Amino acid sequence: xxKQEYFRKSLLFMILMGLSILIFGxxxxxxxxxxxxxxxxxxxxxxxxxxxxxAFALIEQHYQNYTKGFVDEYTAKNLAKDQLEHLFYxxxxxxxxxxxxxxxxxVMHPFLKNLVGLSYMQVDxxxxxxxxxxxxxxxxxxxxxxxxxxxxxxSTETEAKISAVRVFEPWGWIVGTGYYRTTxxxxxxxxxxxxxxxxxxxxxxxxxxxxxxxVQYRAANREISRxxxxxxxxxxxxxxxxEMIPQPVALLDKNETLLxxxxxxxxxxxxxxxxxxxxxxxxxSKEYHEISVKTEKGLKWYSVRCIPISDRxxxxxxxxxxxxxxxxxxxxxxxxxxxxxxxxxxGLANRNTLEELVDNFPQLxxxxxxxxxxxxxxxxxxxxxGHLVGxxxxxxxxxxxxxxxxxxxxxxxxxGDEFLLIMPxxxxxxxxxxxxxxxxxxxxxxxIGQIDIQMSFCAGIAxxxxxxxxxxxxxxxxxxxxxAAKMAGKNNIGS
Numbered sequence: 001x002x003k004q005e006y007f008r009k010s011l012l013f014m015i016l017m018g019l020s021i022l023i024f025g026x027x028x029x030x031x032x033x034x035x036x037x038x039x040x041x042x043x044x045x046x047x048x049x050x051x052x053x054x055a056f057a058l059i060e061q062h063y064q065n066y067t068k069g070f071v072d073e074y075t076a077k078n079l080a081k082d083q084l085e086h087l088f089y090x091x092x093x094x095x096x097x098x099x100x101x102x103x104x105x106x107v108m109h110p111f112l113k114n115l116v117g118l119s120y121m122q123v124d125x126x127x128x129x130x131x132x133x134x135x136x137x138x139x140x141x142x143x144x145x146x147x148x149x150x151x152x153x154x155s156t157e158t159e160a161k162i163s164a165v166r167v168f169e170p171w172g173w174i175v176g177t178g179y180y181r182t183t184x185x186x187x188x189x190x191x192x193x194x195x196x197x198x199x200x201x202x203x204x205x206x207x208x209x210x211x212x213x214x215v216q217y218r219a220a221n222r223e224i225s226r227x228x229x230x231x232x233x234x235x236x237x238x239x240x241x242x243e244m245i246p247q248p249v250a251l252l253d254k255n256e257t258l259l260x261x262x263x264x265x266x267x268x269x270x271x272x273x274x275x276x277x278x279x280x281x282x283x284x285s286k287e288y289h290e291i292s293v294k295t296e297k298g299l300k301w302y303s304v305r306c307i308p309i310s311d312r313x314x315x316x317x318x319x320x321x322x323x324x325x326x327x328x329x330x331x332x333x334x335x336x337x338x339x340x341x342x343x344x345x346x347g348l349a350n351r352n353t354l355e356e357l358v359d360n361f362p363q364l365x366x367x368x369x370x371x372x373x374x375x376x377x378x379x380x381x382x383x384x385x386g387h388l389v390g391x392x393x394x395x396x397x398x399x400x401x402x403x404x405x406x407x408x409x410x411x412x413x414x415x416g417d418e419f420l421l422i423m424p425x426x427x428x429x430x431x432x433x434x435x436x437x438x439x440x441x442x443x444x445x446x447x448i449g450q451i452d453i454q455m456s457f458c459a460g461i462a463x464x465x466x467x468x469x470x471x472x473x474x475x476x477x478x479x480x481x482x483x484a485a486k487m488a489g490k491n492n493i494g495s
Contacts (some may be wrong), residue, residue, distance in 0.1 A: 047161075051164075056166065058083055060305075081274075102136075102174065106120070106454060127149065135174065146176075148161060159182060241287045248262065249325035251309075299360065332407065351412070364422070367463065368422070369427065370464075372421070372478040378390065385451055389448050394417060400442055
């Protein structure tokens with residue numbers, strides 16, 4: 001009887017344990033899984049917000065460069081669109097950014113380039129029209145997120161998608177980015193599968209594992225909480241996006257500790273003084289600061305902006321430092337401000353300026369070109385019509401140069417009727433194309449008083465790095481090329 005009672009009680013205990021496990025398992029499936037899904041959804045939305053922060057920081061940087069006169073508005077917009085078009089993230093590096101204007105015209109989309117510049121009303125595609133209508137409606141209602149069905153990447157397959165949207169008011173751009181339903185379901189499924197493994201083990205080992213179940217559950221729960229917290233705190237530290245940005249970028253915590261930075265920042269990191277870093281850190285707002293950095297390649301100037309990163313409660317967790325290289329613009333401004341270094345006739349830079357450029361060789365890019373130019377038959381113009389007419393010819397030639405080149409190009413009157421162009425980030429081919437454009441402008445007839453004048457010129461080109469290791473060598477090579485062109489006759493190019 002005692003043995004039977006023992007077995008009966010043991011059986012009852014096992015049944016109760018089994019029921020307890022079943023009830024507990026049912027409780028976990030019905031309550032914990034939805035909570036996990038909510039956490040994944042919440043963190044996904046936060047990730048989208050973080051990525052929009054980066055996109056807006058890039059757009060704001062180019063907008064500020066435009067307002068400060070470093071570039072024109074058209075160039076600033078194109079630079080911003082080009083950078084965002086090439087920023088991809090996500091598991092397969094296919095998730096992307098897009099831009100609409102407030103009237104529904106597509107401004108930028110990496111997979112729908114054929115629709116850029118078209119209003120959604122001009123597009124005969126119901127899926128695309130419906131998507132744009134949903135986005136415009138969400139923006140008008142000041143919603144941060146919008147759900148719709150859209151084509152998946154570059155395919156014709158459609159899928160539900162959720163995007164974070166925000167308006168960049170100065171340019172009237174609606175900027176957005178988001179995840180497809182498959183990506184969200186994959187995140188949830190991965191988290192659920194990991195958790196189910198623990199539950200299956202607990203069910204298989206019955207009474208012995210019942211005790212271990214609580215231990216394992218608590219450990220698994222702590223691990224899930226820790227993973228979610230780390231995801232929230234780190235958010236991948238935006239490593240992929242930061243590394244793809246060509247400008248130097250650094251991520252610091254609220255104690256000024258450097259957490260992450262890209263390759264461009266590592267090249268100047270050791271040359272940034274602590275005082276300059278502190279100045280940027282203390283601003284922690286929309287204020288821009290200019291700093292000078294003495295590198296191994298010479299003195300460089302940067303426009304630096306500090307962008308605060310806040311949590312959901314508005315507490316500052318850290319800062320993003322964005323560095324924009326304004327060395328060419330800074331040098332150009334400095335040169336034109338110093339009147340003593342200008343040619344008094346043409347207003348261009350003179351040989352004194354060139355000597356300083358050679359001595360303090362600036363960073364002009366991985367490729368740059370030098371063009372030496374000489375007006376054909378200038379001595380004959382002076383001899384025939386006098387120096388006043390000759391001076392007018394020089395002034396007109398200088399004006400054509402100034403109106404035809406980019407703002408970062410150095411224009412120098414080398415001497416007499418010789419002029420020198422130093423063009424950052426320019427290949428030999430681009431330099432040749434510029435000369436062809438200049439020819440068309442220079443050869444247009446004009447009058448000086450009652451005298452009809454028609455100009456032409458010879459030019460010599462030298463390109464870095466193939467023609468020389470520094471600016472002085474390139475100028476010498478361009479001068480030799482000009483001499484060879486002049487020996488061949490008028491209106492020639494030597495390279």
